[in-house]
Amino acid sequence: MTTPIRIGIIGSGGIARAHASAYKKMPLHVEIVAVADSLPGRAQAFIEQEELVHAAAFEDHRKLLELELDGVSICTPNFAHHETSVNALNAGKHVLVEKPMSVTLQQSIEMVEAAERSGKMLTVGFQPRYDPNMSLIQEIVQSGKLGKVYFVETGGGRRRGMPGGTFIRQELAGAGAMADIGCYSLDMALNALGYPKPLTVSAYTSNHFGTNPLYHREAANFDVEDFGVAMIRLEGDIILNYKTSWAMHMDSLGATMFLGTDAGLKVTPAGSGPWSGVWDGSVGSMTLYHDVVNQHIQSSIPVIDHGLNLFDEKVRDFVAAIRENRPAPIPGAEILYNQAIIDGVLRSAASKREVTIELP
Template structure:
């Protein structure tokens, strides 16, 4: 029976608790920690847990029974907490984004390697049936070389969203919608299509004058083969539609699922390629739905890896690549230049202090509250 500790009991922690409880024959939550211990007590009561409550994660480090730790704290704390537990001998599942800088990500990966521990970064949207099916369709190469990708990560958040004490600042949140919302789709984009060779981006803050960070960004990624991708990250879009569209030489596929294949007529105008559409649709339809999805799917994956029956789908290297793309977007937009990948220690955005110094500050954060009356998230 694997023993679990949860660090941080903000809105996302409930998803972790529910997921672990789904596998109650394989694991048991034994510790919860938050700087506001009354919040930890509330979570304990809500789920009728038998756990020890802590207000400092360092007080748990000497325990020898903690196999896996879920880190659900604000991003600027992820590196320290993760490294502490990896060094103490625990495996770590850390919420997105994995850290506030590439330097912190590298330190986390080094700690995992040195201590032979699993470090997994939450990217629960990979563990959904539509995304997993799309990935497998792309892996067939039937659509041909990818020539254009469209990533629309559209969300909507009200003005008060950034009143929470750690949100809306470069120091504590580490960025805006690109880092904390579009991270899901940027992760899936690089998982499905690989890393581009350069980024050109612009950011803005259009509706949230209580935040230093952006509420919309638009980036263009270019690959060495000439393929382009456009990535839009937003918390100003009513309706919150999200999609990934891959245009191949032979066909177009997307999540949500949509398929179109074309051939050329003699005059160059398109005609439907029904045979290829039927082949792609048949392959898509015969793929099985995932048994476990979202956080439950990822936690099942991590538990299975700890039990020695497989590898994690999202390790610290994958988490670092996603953060690298986001960091490149911030560097390009803030400095007004094209940014080449991969990013190295020479990047002014490699360390957290460099991000804080060089990032664009749109507004001053003028309001800070400890907690909202409702923790409900969508």
């Protein structure tokens, strides 16, 4: 009989419930051993609500990490991603941390360094990667069909879809829309390109909606951006135009586009309604623009109807990587570039000038 993978969960909010649900669908392969939450009573309440009858509750995540565990899901608010991930890696546990990776670029660097020192996996929770349509986009872009890709536009906007709580406080979240939903669109574009290194960023951000009581019930506490746009120079002489919004008086910020010397690819997100229009979901349509015998042709690429629960696929792949001793499915060393861009956006917007991205 296969020995179960022993998992700890740090944090007990809504995202932790999604992790627990995914793990519980693998009962023969996974055992949730412990849950930690710094707020008294919350871990035990989570264990009871999720019926984790054999799990232990902790208020100090460091006590949880003293247990014999194979892996840990980090489901805390953004500000705690760094400390809990580094502590888990130093304790010899594999780590699945929710996005965004951290609050600051330096924290992400330290997380990657901890993974390298420990020899343990640090993977970041970008579940849209598990949509087979995302793999198809990557395949098209990297096949050479587009020729030399020189310009990419990505991002998305909700007409009205602003969260609250820890998401809107800079000291707790690090950034607003750029980190919360923008990181997904960055990953989509950068992953398709093979994650080229970002070089410079010129950006603008604002929070006209979040700070207005007409649009947000927590306007007095809102101190992150609800809109941002940036021009990013990437290695390989590629320009990336990046834009994201939690709220706006518009139906869309447009599709994602890959412009190449031989063809172009246009991709729209799936979904409808005021919270849609961003890349935290699936693909709505894909169109290839190319020339055939001097005729302008646009070919619709069929969207794969997969029926997968992408979140479950993310957690399942983490478990499989532990069991099979595989590298991190979505390695922190790769997502470091994603975090570096968000950091560059915030620095450029604050200084009102272009900034250079420097990575170790």
